[in-house]
Amino acid sequence: MRRTRPDQDTSRPVKLNSATVNCSLRVNLSVMAGIVLLGAILYANTLQVPWYMDDINNILDNQAVQSMGNAWQDLFTSARGLVNLTFAVNYAWGGDQVLGFHLVNIAIHLLTSCLVFLLLKRVFRQNVAFAVGGALIFLAHPLQTQAVTYIVQRATSLAALSRRFCPWRSFYLIVTSLPARTPCRGKNCYACSLPLP
Numbered sequence: 001m002r003r004t005r006p007d008q009d010t011s012r013p014v015k016l017n018s019a020t021v022n023c024s025l026r027v028n029l030s031v032m033a034g035i036v037l038l039g040a041i042l043y044a045n046t047l048q049v050p051w052y053m054d055d056i057n058n059i060l061d062n063q064a065v066q067s068m069g070n071a072w073q074d075l076f077t078s079a080r081g082l083v084n085l086t087f088a089v090n091y092a093w094g095g096d097q098v099l100g101f102h103l104v105n106i107a108i109h110l111l112t113s114c115l116v117f118l119l120l121k122r123v124f125r126q127n128v129a130f131a132v133g134g135a136l137i138f139l140a141h142p143l144q145t146q147a148v149t150y151i152v153q154r155a156t157s158l159a160a161l162s163r164r165f166c167p168w169r170s171f172y173l174i175v176t177s178l179p180a181r182t183p184c185r186g187k188n189c190y191a192c193s194l195p196l197p
Contacts, residue, residue: 004026017179028121031132032114039139046149050114058087059101065091083155085107101151108157109148110169115161 051060059065064074064084071088075081086104096102117135124130138144146157 001146027128031117031128031135035113035117035139036110038136039106039113042140043102043106043109043148045143046106047099047101049149050098051096051151053150054151057107058152059091062087064088068092080155083158086154086158098151101154102149105148105151105154105157108154108161109139109144111156111159143194 029154033059050057058080062084064070064195065087068088070080070086074084078084087101090100090104113135117131121128124134134182147153
């Protein structure tokens with residue numbers, strides 16, 4: 001239940017002009033563009049890191065990764081089916097060249113960092129600086145470098161992306177980060193977020 005002041009008239013809906021909505025959207029997009037730019041700069045030096053440790057067994061010597069048909073079959077029978085499918089797409093695209101694998105790992109991490117910003121923006125409604133700071137810590141923290149640079153650790157990055165930020169939740173975060181009276185925040189937008197646990 002919304003609390004109102006005694007002198008506040010609640011009979012008329014509050015209207016936001018398009019400038020307010022555009023400003024909020026502009027702020028979100030600007031922050032996310034900054035996150036992507038900073039992440040690209042931070043992780044650019046990892047693009048040529050060679051295969052090492054478990055990469056060879058799990059990617060180069062794995063038959064499920066070297067064939068898209070095997071990867072699709074492995075999708076529902078293996079504990080790492082989705083990860084192997086992403087590796088198979090990378091392998092089909094660029095063979096055993098590490099550049100493509102690293103680009104996908106970086107892209108997954110940047111997307112997750114942007115979604116962390118949107119989540120923290122919902123938590124810290126009054127202070128966007130906390131949301132930006134938290135997202136930048138997630139982006140650049142030294143613990144994250146293993147998940148980004150070590151190719152087989154894509155499973156960790158995908159877990160962060162899919163378990164906590166599934167597509168329904170991502171849509172929900174984007175829609176609900178807009179001001180309350182935005183036209184797209186009607187019943188149709190909330191209907192898409194119903195699968196949330």
